[in-house]
Amino acid sequence: MPTDMNTAKHYNANAEQYHQHVTNPSDSIFHSQYEKPAIRAELPNLEDLDVLSIGCGSGVDSRWLADNGARKVIGIDISSGLLDIAKRENPDISFLEMDMEKLDFPDESFDLAYSSLAIHYVDDWTPALKEARRVLRPHGTYVFSCGHPIDTAVEYTKDDQAKYAYLGRKIELETGKRTIFGDYLVVKDGGVKPIEGTLGDMEVVVYHRTFGKMIEQIRSAGFTIEKVVEPQPAPDMQQANPDMFEQLSRIPAFMIWVLKK
Template identity: 35%
Template sequence: MKENKYDNEIFFQKYSQMLRSQKGLQGAGEWSELEKILPDFCGKTVLDLGCGYGWHCKYAADHKAASVLGTDISHRMLQKAQEINSAPQIQYQCAAMEDLQFPPETFDIVLSSLAFHYVKDFRPLAENIARWLKKGGQLVFSVEHPVFTSSGPQDWYYDEKGEILHFPVDNYYYQGPRKAVFLGEPVVKYHRTLTTYLNTLLQNGLTLQHIIEPQPPAEMMDIPGMKDEMRRPMMLLVSAIKD
């Protein structure tokens, strides 16, 4: 069974307190770089995989997308999305992205924000995305960086005074599940290498357009802990176009 921590009441309440949950796209450290690589949404059909609160769905709708389908495995996420990010051209569907089925060449744009690392098998999902995209269609997604997912716990190493020593990178080439801790709760994420992410797209007829390891924006550097995010990459942004 696919894990769905976000319908757990305690976990969801913790998630709702995050800056990106309260302030939306402006509260996401990667947004300033992600926005730069988003395509023109005007008149386009859009699919958002793992849409969460629906921030990216609303952004697409506000930029004149013809239709937007946001999918997520969490009922709680989608209920919140309906409350705060609804629009006439947006529909929300509760489903795991691995289980979705659409006819070939259904969408102009496929988006996904920090969700692919919850997917066990990336290859069949990439195959589906390539099939769902129209010729010339674009995929834009963010994931946790392979450096960040490699070891598992996703926490710093500290000295006896509680000061950060370094961030562990281990078992990088051993791809698969990792027992991580997110918001103080155990979560299973799936580590894969940078090579796997990028080559899987290339092997499915997608041409890479942008590969970005976003740094925290200057205006967020006063947030506690943000300066430490300069010590290792936490996220990876990728855009690609269907040949």
């Protein structure tokens, strides 16, 4: 199933706000002090590489890729609102409205595919990965980040006092009664479980899948897995937000995959 309509609608309706968020490092520490340093550390030397930025949003990553040596960068996204900002801010880079499941490029057009926190919006990765593999040149690399399945498996609740995200069990001492929180293995709709409202108040639909499903879908697209990274937050987060630093040092939110054609 492709990206949920609500996700594209949300990004269009909140495009300027999203761009402000991702360009303010102290506001978006999940990006600036966690995911971006981790994914960038896995990139090859960009010199002489033609790069496709998949789910490019407002173009922040595409700018970084171009400024860090890539020969050519093309960004694609399904949100016309975010693409308008990307074009406005980066007139020297090409941005196209396109779905990652149907890339309108000839075979073997790019050396590197890059995608930051976008693939978890489609419920079966295989079609999107097959497309990325098709447009990569022989021995090309796909580096992408996504939600960590430990994080997407949790159960969200809230009361007047707090918000809770639980994965685990409660066993009552007297009766032995078990209460289970969260779903890691529950397989619905062909193996994935949509989770709504996981990103704060964002009205987007992210799909949970187990590690096993991720590996199965990557292999069925024909990629070889070169590396899997479960990143630690950057050291600067310890001072900027010690609570979040501790959380992310103990429980991952994102992960990075490095695949080879």
